[in-house]
Amino acid sequence: MFDCVVIGGGVVGSAIAYGLASHLDSVLMIDGRDSEPRAAQANFGLVWYQSKGVGMPAYQRLSRLAVEEWRSFSEEIEETGGIPIEFAGPGGLTFCLGDQELEARQTILSRLAGQMERTEIGMLSRHELERLYPGIRLGKDVTGGAFSALDGHVNPLRLLMALQQGFVNAGGTVHRGRRVDGIEVCGGQFRLHLKRSVVHAARVVIAAGEASRVLAEPLGMTLPFTLQRGQILVTERVGPVLPYPSDRIRQTAGGTIMIGGTKENVGRDTGTTANAAASLAARAIRVFPDLARVSAVRQWSGRRVITPDIAPIYERSSRFPGAYACICHSGVTLAAYHARGLAKRIAGYGSWDDVQKFSARRFDVQAA
Protein backbone atom coordinates (compact mmCIF):
# COMPACT_ATOMS: atom_id res chain seq x y z
CA MET A 1 0.00 0.00 0.00
CA PHE A 2 1.20 3.50 -0.85
CA ASP A 3 1.02 6.51 1.48
CA CYS A 4 -0.21 8.48 -1.49
CA VAL A 5 -0.95 7.96 -5.17
CA VAL A 6 -0.95 10.93 -7.54
CA ILE A 7 -3.02 10.38 -10.68
CA GLY A 8 -1.61 12.36 -13.61
CA GLY A 9 1.98 13.16 -14.52
CA GLY A 10 1.49 16.56 -16.12
CA VAL A 11 3.13 19.61 -14.64
CA VAL A 12 0.55 19.72 -11.83
CA GLY A 13 0.71 16.05 -10.79
CA SER A 14 4.50 15.98 -11.15
CA ALA A 15 4.97 19.07 -8.96
CA ILE A 16 2.69 17.73 -6.23
CA ALA A 17 4.26 14.26 -6.35
CA TYR A 18 7.74 15.78 -6.21
CA GLY A 19 6.76 17.77 -3.11
CA LEU A 20 5.00 14.84 -1.44
CA ALA A 21 8.08 12.63 -1.81
CA SER A 22 9.92 14.68 0.80
CA HIS A 23 7.10 14.30 3.36
CA LEU A 24 5.81 10.76 2.83
CA ASP A 25 7.59 7.40 2.62
CA SER A 26 5.92 5.88 -0.39
CA VAL A 27 4.46 7.96 -3.19
CA LEU A 28 3.34 6.59 -6.55
CA MET A 29 2.60 8.72 -9.60
CA ILE A 30 0.51 7.11 -12.33
CA ASP A 31 0.61 8.81 -15.70
CA GLY A 32 -1.68 7.94 -18.59
CA ARG A 33 -0.86 6.81 -22.07
CA ASP A 34 0.88 9.05 -24.57
CA SER A 35 -2.40 9.52 -26.40
CA GLU A 36 -3.94 11.20 -23.33
CA PRO A 37 -4.35 14.99 -23.70
CA ARG A 38 -1.44 16.83 -22.09
CA ALA A 39 -1.63 20.58 -21.60
CA ALA A 40 1.75 20.42 -19.85
CA GLN A 41 3.40 19.64 -23.17
CA ALA A 42 1.73 22.40 -25.21
CA ASN A 43 2.11 25.46 -23.05
CA PHE A 44 3.90 28.76 -23.38
CA GLY A 45 6.27 28.60 -20.41
CA LEU A 46 5.46 31.83 -18.60
CA VAL A 47 5.94 32.18 -14.86
CA TRP A 48 3.40 34.94 -14.65
CA TYR A 49 1.64 36.96 -12.00
CA GLN A 50 0.85 40.38 -13.45
CA SER A 51 -2.59 39.60 -14.83
CA LYS A 52 -3.79 37.10 -12.22
CA GLY A 53 -6.53 37.53 -9.65
CA VAL A 54 -8.54 40.56 -10.76
CA GLY A 55 -11.58 40.38 -8.46
CA MET A 56 -10.05 37.48 -6.51
CA PRO A 57 -7.37 38.70 -4.09
CA ALA A 58 -6.68 35.16 -2.88
CA TYR A 59 -5.57 34.13 -6.38
CA GLN A 60 -3.52 37.30 -6.77
CA ARG A 61 -1.68 36.49 -3.52
CA LEU A 62 -1.23 32.85 -4.51
CA SER A 63 0.27 33.78 -7.89
CA ARG A 64 2.56 36.28 -6.24
CA LEU A 65 3.69 33.74 -3.68
CA ALA A 66 4.37 31.28 -6.50
CA VAL A 67 6.47 33.66 -8.63
CA GLU A 68 8.44 34.71 -5.57
CA GLU A 69 9.09 31.09 -4.63
CA TRP A 70 10.11 30.33 -8.22
CA ARG A 71 13.53 31.90 -7.80
CA SER A 72 14.71 29.46 -5.15
CA PHE A 73 12.52 26.68 -6.51
CA SER A 74 14.25 26.73 -9.90
CA GLU A 75 17.62 26.26 -8.22
CA GLU A 76 16.27 23.49 -6.03
CA ILE A 77 14.68 21.56 -8.87
CA GLU A 78 17.73 21.86 -11.13
CA GLU A 79 19.78 20.33 -8.37
CA THR A 80 17.38 17.59 -7.29
CA GLY A 81 16.22 16.81 -10.82
CA GLY A 82 19.66 17.25 -12.37
CA ILE A 83 18.27 19.01 -15.47
CA PRO A 84 18.74 22.69 -16.38
CA ILE A 85 15.29 24.21 -16.83
CA GLU A 86 16.21 27.54 -18.46
CA PHE A 87 14.37 29.67 -15.91
CA ALA A 88 14.88 33.42 -16.07
CA GLY A 89 13.02 35.97 -13.97
CA PRO A 90 14.06 39.37 -15.33
CA GLY A 91 10.51 40.74 -15.12
CA GLY A 92 7.87 40.58 -17.80
CA LEU A 93 5.74 42.80 -19.98
CA THR A 94 2.30 43.15 -21.44
CA PHE A 95 2.44 45.30 -24.57
CA CYS A 96 -0.42 47.64 -25.38
CA LEU A 97 -1.30 48.51 -28.97
CA GLY A 98 -3.36 51.69 -29.33
CA ASP A 99 -5.00 53.80 -26.65
CA GLN A 100 -7.83 51.41 -25.86
CA GLU A 101 -5.51 48.60 -24.85
CA LEU A 102 -3.48 51.04 -22.78
CA GLU A 103 -6.55 52.20 -20.87
CA ALA A 104 -7.79 48.66 -20.37
CA ARG A 105 -4.42 47.63 -18.96
CA GLN A 106 -4.35 50.64 -16.65
CA THR A 107 -7.77 49.65 -15.33
CA ILE A 108 -6.57 46.10 -14.61
CA LEU A 109 -3.51 47.41 -12.81
CA SER A 110 -5.48 49.80 -10.62
CA ARG A 111 -7.94 47.04 -9.72
CA LEU A 112 -5.03 44.80 -8.76
CA ALA A 113 -3.44 47.65 -6.80
CA GLY A 114 -6.72 48.06 -4.90
CA GLN A 115 -6.43 44.45 -3.72
CA MET A 116 -2.79 44.40 -2.63
CA GLU A 117 -0.53 46.94 -1.00
CA ARG A 118 2.53 46.77 -3.24
CA THR A 119 1.87 44.88 -6.43
CA GLU A 120 5.31 45.57 -7.99
CA ILE A 121 3.49 46.07 -11.31
CA GLY A 122 3.55 49.42 -13.10
CA MET A 123 2.82 51.03 -16.43
CA LEU A 124 5.72 51.94 -18.71
CA SER A 125 5.67 54.55 -21.44
CA ARG A 126 6.64 53.73 -24.98
CA HIS A 127 9.93 55.53 -24.39
CA GLU A 128 10.69 53.40 -21.33
CA LEU A 129 9.89 50.26 -23.31
CA GLU A 130 12.33 51.30 -26.03
CA ARG A 131 15.06 51.46 -23.42
CA LEU A 132 14.28 47.90 -22.29
CA TYR A 133 14.66 46.58 -25.87
CA PRO A 134 17.74 48.27 -27.31
CA GLY A 135 18.27 45.65 -30.01
CA ILE A 136 14.93 45.77 -31.78
CA ARG A 137 12.45 48.40 -32.93
CA LEU A 138 8.96 48.80 -31.47
CA GLY A 139 6.03 49.11 -33.84
CA LYS A 140 4.36 52.49 -34.23
CA ASP A 141 1.15 51.25 -32.57
CA VAL A 142 2.88 50.36 -29.29
CA THR A 143 1.53 52.90 -26.81
CA GLY A 144 3.05 51.49 -23.63
CA GLY A 145 2.90 48.43 -21.47
CA ALA A 146 2.66 46.90 -18.02
CA PHE A 147 5.83 45.66 -16.35
CA SER A 148 6.02 43.28 -13.44
CA ALA A 149 9.44 42.87 -11.85
CA LEU A 150 8.50 39.43 -10.54
CA ASP A 151 7.58 37.68 -13.78
CA GLY A 152 9.70 35.36 -15.88
CA HIS A 153 9.76 32.26 -18.04
CA VAL A 154 11.02 28.70 -18.15
CA ASN A 155 11.35 25.80 -20.57
CA PRO A 156 8.15 23.91 -19.68
CA LEU A 157 9.31 20.56 -21.08
CA ARG A 158 12.53 20.68 -19.12
CA LEU A 159 10.58 21.67 -16.03
CA LEU A 160 8.39 18.61 -16.44
CA MET A 161 11.42 16.33 -16.87
CA ALA A 162 13.18 17.85 -13.86
CA LEU A 163 10.12 17.45 -11.62
CA GLN A 164 9.69 13.82 -12.60
CA GLN A 165 13.39 13.06 -12.22
CA GLY A 166 13.49 14.91 -8.90
CA PHE A 167 10.52 12.84 -7.74
CA VAL A 168 12.25 9.57 -8.64
CA ASN A 169 15.52 10.73 -7.05
CA ALA A 170 13.61 11.47 -3.83
CA GLY A 171 12.37 7.88 -3.74
CA GLY A 172 9.11 8.24 -5.64
CA THR A 173 7.76 5.59 -8.01
CA VAL A 174 6.36 6.34 -11.47
CA HIS A 175 4.08 4.12 -13.51
CA ARG A 176 3.94 5.43 -17.07
CA GLY A 177 1.54 4.53 -19.83
CA ARG A 178 -1.11 3.35 -17.35
CA ARG A 179 -4.55 4.68 -16.88
CA VAL A 180 -6.64 4.77 -13.71
CA ASP A 181 -10.14 3.69 -14.72
CA GLY A 182 -11.83 4.31 -11.41
CA ILE A 183 -11.37 4.76 -7.67
CA GLU A 184 -13.19 2.83 -4.96
CA VAL A 185 -13.18 3.51 -1.25
CA CYS A 186 -13.19 0.64 1.18
CA GLY A 187 -12.39 0.74 4.87
CA GLY A 188 -10.98 4.25 4.65
CA GLN A 189 -8.55 3.22 1.94
CA PHE A 190 -8.55 3.89 -1.76
CA ARG A 191 -8.50 1.16 -4.37
CA LEU A 192 -7.41 2.37 -7.76
CA HIS A 193 -8.46 0.23 -10.68
CA LEU A 194 -6.03 -0.03 -13.56
CA LYS A 195 -6.39 -2.21 -16.61
CA ARG A 196 -4.99 -5.39 -15.11
CA SER A 197 -4.21 -4.44 -11.55
CA VAL A 198 -5.40 -2.68 -8.42
CA VAL A 199 -3.33 -0.21 -6.39
CA HIS A 200 -4.05 0.56 -2.73
CA ALA A 201 -3.42 3.96 -1.18
CA ALA A 202 -4.03 5.86 2.05
CA ARG A 203 -4.32 9.11 0.12
CA VAL A 204 -5.09 9.91 -3.47
CA VAL A 205 -4.48 13.13 -5.41
CA ILE A 206 -6.34 13.55 -8.69
CA ALA A 207 -4.28 15.79 -10.98
CA ALA A 208 -5.24 14.39 -14.35
CA GLY A 209 -5.96 17.71 -16.08
CA GLU A 210 -9.16 17.61 -18.09
CA ALA A 211 -9.65 13.93 -17.22
CA SER A 212 -9.92 14.78 -13.50
CA ARG A 213 -13.66 15.39 -13.40
CA VAL A 214 -14.79 11.81 -13.97
CA LEU A 215 -12.31 10.48 -11.43
CA ALA A 216 -13.23 13.04 -8.76
CA GLU A 217 -17.03 12.88 -9.05
CA PRO A 218 -17.50 9.50 -7.29
CA LEU A 219 -15.35 10.78 -4.42
CA GLY A 220 -17.78 13.65 -3.82
CA MET A 221 -15.69 16.32 -5.51
CA THR A 222 -17.19 18.44 -8.29
CA LEU A 223 -14.81 20.16 -10.70
CA PRO A 224 -16.49 22.70 -12.98
CA PHE A 225 -14.43 23.79 -15.99
CA THR A 226 -14.55 24.29 -19.73
CA LEU A 227 -11.88 23.70 -22.35
CA GLN A 228 -10.19 26.47 -24.31
CA ARG A 229 -7.86 25.89 -27.22
CA GLY A 230 -4.62 27.83 -27.42
CA GLN A 231 -2.44 27.89 -30.53
CA ILE A 232 1.23 28.80 -30.47
CA LEU A 233 3.57 29.78 -33.30
CA VAL A 234 7.34 29.26 -33.08
CA THR A 235 10.03 30.87 -35.22
CA GLU A 236 13.46 29.78 -36.34
CA ARG A 237 16.35 30.38 -33.92
CA VAL A 238 17.66 33.92 -33.96
CA GLY A 239 20.32 35.77 -31.98
CA PRO A 240 19.20 37.17 -28.59
CA VAL A 241 16.93 40.19 -29.16
CA LEU A 242 14.19 39.95 -26.51
CA PRO A 243 15.67 40.35 -23.01
CA TYR A 244 12.23 40.18 -21.36
CA PRO A 245 9.35 37.77 -21.85
CA SER A 246 5.98 39.28 -22.62
CA ASP A 247 2.52 37.80 -22.31
CA ARG A 248 2.42 36.90 -26.01
CA ILE A 249 5.99 36.95 -27.29
CA ARG A 250 9.06 35.45 -25.67
CA GLN A 251 12.45 34.30 -26.84
CA THR A 252 13.57 30.94 -25.52
CA ALA A 253 17.07 30.15 -24.28
CA GLY A 254 17.60 28.25 -27.55
CA GLY A 255 16.85 31.37 -29.61
CA THR A 256 13.42 30.54 -31.03
CA ILE A 257 10.68 33.11 -30.56
CA MET A 258 7.37 31.79 -29.24
CA ILE A 259 4.23 33.66 -30.21
CA GLY A 260 1.05 32.81 -28.37
CA GLY A 261 -1.71 32.17 -27.69
CA THR A 262 -5.16 32.14 -29.13
CA LYS A 263 -8.20 31.64 -26.88
CA GLU A 264 -10.77 29.58 -28.73
CA ASN A 265 -13.84 27.72 -27.62
CA VAL A 266 -13.79 24.76 -29.96
CA GLY A 267 -14.33 21.86 -27.57
CA ARG A 268 -11.87 19.01 -27.85
CA ASP A 269 -10.44 20.01 -31.25
CA THR A 270 -6.62 20.31 -31.04
CA GLY A 271 -6.02 21.22 -34.66
CA THR A 272 -4.13 24.27 -35.86
CA THR A 273 -5.47 26.84 -38.27
CA ALA A 274 -3.97 29.18 -40.86
CA ASN A 275 -6.16 31.98 -39.48
CA ALA A 276 -4.58 31.67 -36.05
CA ALA A 277 -1.07 31.60 -37.52
CA ALA A 278 -1.83 34.76 -39.49
CA SER A 279 -3.32 36.68 -36.57
CA LEU A 280 -0.59 35.62 -34.12
CA ALA A 281 2.10 36.66 -36.59
CA ALA A 282 0.32 39.93 -37.42
CA ARG A 283 0.16 40.99 -33.79
CA ALA A 284 3.79 40.04 -33.15
CA ILE A 285 4.85 42.16 -36.11
CA ARG A 286 2.80 45.11 -34.86
CA VAL A 287 4.81 44.93 -31.63
CA PHE A 288 8.21 44.14 -33.21
CA PRO A 289 8.19 44.97 -36.96
CA ASP A 290 11.65 43.40 -37.40
CA LEU A 291 10.08 39.98 -36.78
CA ALA A 292 8.50 40.21 -40.24
CA ARG A 293 11.75 38.84 -41.67
CA VAL A 294 11.87 35.84 -39.35
CA SER A 295 10.38 32.53 -40.48
CA ALA A 296 7.85 30.61 -38.45
CA VAL A 297 8.81 26.94 -38.30
CA ARG A 298 6.25 25.27 -36.03
CA GLN A 299 2.68 25.67 -34.84
CA TRP A 300 0.77 23.63 -32.32
CA SER A 301 -2.21 23.82 -30.02
CA GLY A 302 -3.22 22.63 -26.58
CA ARG A 303 -6.31 22.76 -24.41
CA ARG A 304 -6.52 24.91 -21.32
CA VAL A 305 -8.65 23.88 -18.39
CA ILE A 306 -10.65 27.01 -17.55
CA THR A 307 -12.59 27.16 -14.28
CA PRO A 308 -15.47 29.66 -13.97
CA ASP A 309 -13.15 32.27 -12.38
CA ILE A 310 -9.90 31.04 -14.03
CA ALA A 311 -8.34 30.41 -10.60
CA PRO A 312 -7.28 26.88 -9.64
CA ILE A 313 -9.52 24.42 -7.88
CA TYR A 314 -7.95 22.65 -4.91
CA GLU A 315 -10.47 20.23 -3.47
CA ARG A 316 -10.34 18.06 -0.37
CA SER A 317 -13.14 15.54 -0.12
CA SER A 318 -15.15 15.92 3.06
CA ARG A 319 -16.93 12.62 2.48
CA PHE A 320 -13.75 10.63 1.90
CA PRO A 321 -10.85 12.05 3.93
CA GLY A 322 -7.56 11.55 2.11
CA ALA A 323 -8.94 12.31 -1.36
CA TYR A 324 -7.75 15.47 -3.10
CA ALA A 325 -8.15 16.99 -6.56
CA CYS A 326 -6.24 19.79 -8.24
CA ILE A 327 -6.93 21.38 -11.62
CA CYS A 328 -5.70 24.73 -12.86
CA HIS A 329 -4.84 26.78 -15.88
CA SER A 330 -1.45 28.21 -14.88
CA GLY A 331 0.26 25.00 -13.86
CA VAL A 332 3.75 26.21 -14.74
CA THR A 333 3.48 29.41 -12.72
CA LEU A 334 1.93 27.59 -9.76
CA ALA A 335 4.43 24.69 -9.84
CA ALA A 336 6.52 26.24 -7.06
CA TYR A 337 3.47 26.43 -4.81
CA HIS A 338 2.22 22.96 -5.74
CA ALA A 339 5.59 21.41 -4.90
CA ARG A 340 5.96 23.28 -1.64
CA GLY A 341 2.91 24.74 0.13
CA LEU A 342 0.25 22.54 -1.38
CA ALA A 343 2.15 19.24 -1.19
CA LYS A 344 3.01 19.92 2.44
CA ARG A 345 -0.64 20.44 3.32
CA ILE A 346 -1.78 17.36 1.43
CA ALA A 347 0.85 15.43 3.41
CA GLY A 348 -0.88 16.66 6.55
CA TYR A 349 1.37 19.51 7.69
CA GLY A 350 0.15 23.08 8.06
CA SER A 351 -3.35 24.45 7.92
CA TRP A 352 -5.75 23.88 5.04
CA ASP A 353 -7.57 27.18 5.71
CA ASP A 354 -5.86 29.16 2.94
CA VAL A 355 -6.30 26.33 0.48
CA GLN A 356 -10.01 26.07 1.34
CA LYS A 357 -10.61 29.36 -0.51
CA PHE A 358 -9.86 27.48 -3.72
CA SER A 359 -12.50 24.82 -3.17
CA ALA A 360 -15.10 24.57 -5.94
CA ARG A 361 -17.64 25.45 -3.27
CA ARG A 362 -16.83 29.12 -3.97
CA PHE A 363 -18.96 28.80 -7.07
CA ASP A 364 -22.01 27.62 -5.07
CA VAL A 365 -21.74 30.71 -2.87
CA GLN A 366 -21.70 33.00 -5.89
CA ALA A 367 -24.74 31.28 -7.33
CA ALA A 368 -26.71 31.71 -4.09
Added chain:
Amino acid sequence: MFRLLEDDRGRMESTVTIEIDGYPVIARIGETVASALLREGASWSRTTPVSGARRAPYCMMGVCFECLMLVEGEGLVRACQTPVRDGLKVERQMGPRKVGPSC
Protein backbone atom coordinates in the same frame (compact mmCIF):
# COMPACT_ATOMS: atom_id res chain seq x y z
CA MET B 1 32.18 17.02 -55.31
CA PHE B 2 29.09 17.06 -57.51
CA ARG B 3 28.95 17.78 -61.26
CA LEU B 4 26.22 18.03 -63.86
CA LEU B 5 25.33 14.79 -65.63
CA GLU B 6 25.75 16.25 -69.12
CA ASP B 7 28.51 18.79 -68.82
CA ASP B 8 27.23 21.82 -70.67
CA ARG B 9 29.53 24.46 -69.26
CA GLY B 10 30.18 25.39 -72.88
CA ARG B 11 26.61 26.49 -73.47
CA MET B 12 26.95 29.89 -71.81
CA GLU B 13 23.57 31.16 -72.96
CA SER B 14 21.83 28.79 -70.52
CA THR B 15 23.80 29.88 -67.45
CA VAL B 16 23.60 32.74 -64.97
CA THR B 17 26.02 34.01 -62.36
CA ILE B 18 25.01 34.15 -58.71
CA GLU B 19 27.09 35.32 -55.78
CA ILE B 20 27.76 33.12 -52.76
CA ASP B 21 29.44 35.01 -49.91
CA GLY B 22 30.67 37.52 -52.47
CA TYR B 23 32.20 34.96 -54.86
CA PRO B 24 30.74 34.46 -58.34
CA VAL B 25 29.29 31.02 -58.98
CA ILE B 26 28.07 29.86 -62.40
CA ALA B 27 24.66 28.24 -62.27
CA ARG B 28 22.37 26.76 -64.88
CA ILE B 29 19.01 28.39 -65.53
CA GLY B 30 16.28 26.40 -63.81
CA GLU B 31 18.44 24.86 -61.09
CA THR B 32 18.31 25.77 -57.41
CA VAL B 33 20.79 27.65 -55.27
CA ALA B 34 21.47 24.41 -53.36
CA SER B 35 22.45 22.44 -56.45
CA ALA B 36 24.78 25.22 -57.61
CA LEU B 37 26.29 25.28 -54.12
CA LEU B 38 26.88 21.53 -54.11
CA ARG B 39 29.22 21.80 -57.13
CA GLU B 40 31.41 24.24 -55.18
CA GLY B 41 34.43 23.01 -53.25
CA ALA B 42 32.94 24.40 -50.01
CA SER B 43 29.49 22.92 -50.40
CA TRP B 44 28.17 23.76 -46.92
CA SER B 45 25.24 26.11 -46.48
CA ARG B 46 25.30 27.20 -42.83
CA THR B 47 26.54 26.55 -39.31
CA THR B 48 23.94 25.48 -36.75
CA PRO B 49 22.90 27.88 -33.99
CA VAL B 50 23.16 24.99 -31.51
CA SER B 51 26.68 23.58 -31.90
CA GLY B 52 28.23 25.76 -34.58
CA ALA B 53 28.83 22.68 -36.77
CA ARG B 54 28.64 23.00 -40.55
CA ARG B 55 25.58 21.82 -42.43
CA ALA B 56 25.03 21.18 -46.14
CA PRO B 57 21.96 20.59 -48.32
CA TYR B 58 20.78 17.08 -47.55
CA CYS B 59 17.32 16.09 -48.75
CA MET B 60 17.11 18.49 -51.71
CA MET B 61 13.33 18.36 -51.47
CA GLY B 62 12.47 20.95 -48.86
CA VAL B 63 11.97 18.87 -45.74
CA CYS B 64 15.24 18.82 -43.75
CA PHE B 65 15.95 22.58 -43.56
CA GLU B 66 19.72 21.91 -43.56
CA CYS B 67 20.15 24.15 -46.61
CA LEU B 68 18.93 27.41 -44.99
CA MET B 69 20.79 30.36 -46.54
CA LEU B 70 20.31 34.11 -46.54
CA VAL B 71 19.00 35.13 -49.92
CA GLU B 72 18.96 38.81 -50.77
CA GLY B 73 15.48 40.24 -50.43
CA GLU B 74 14.00 37.01 -49.10
CA GLY B 75 15.68 36.35 -45.76
CA LEU B 76 16.61 32.90 -44.53
CA VAL B 77 15.18 30.38 -46.99
CA ARG B 78 15.75 26.81 -48.10
CA ALA B 79 18.32 26.98 -50.86
CA CYS B 80 16.99 23.75 -52.37
CA GLN B 81 13.64 25.44 -52.99
CA THR B 82 15.09 28.68 -54.36
CA PRO B 83 15.67 28.91 -58.13
CA VAL B 84 18.74 30.83 -59.27
CA ARG B 85 18.49 34.09 -61.19
CA ASP B 86 21.24 36.23 -62.60
CA GLY B 87 23.02 38.37 -59.99
CA LEU B 88 21.28 36.72 -57.02
CA LYS B 89 23.25 37.36 -53.82
CA VAL B 90 23.35 34.49 -51.32
CA GLU B 91 25.15 34.21 -48.01
CA ARG B 92 25.92 31.25 -45.79
CA GLN B 93 24.06 31.56 -42.51
CA MET B 94 26.52 31.54 -39.62
CA GLY B 95 24.88 30.51 -36.34
CA PRO B 96 21.66 32.19 -35.25
CA ARG B 97 20.22 34.82 -37.51
CA LYS B 98 20.44 38.44 -36.41
CA VAL B 99 17.21 40.34 -36.05
CA GLY B 100 17.03 44.09 -35.73
CA PRO B 101 16.81 47.41 -37.51
CA SER B 102 20.07 46.93 -39.43
CA CYS B 103 19.10 43.58 -40.97
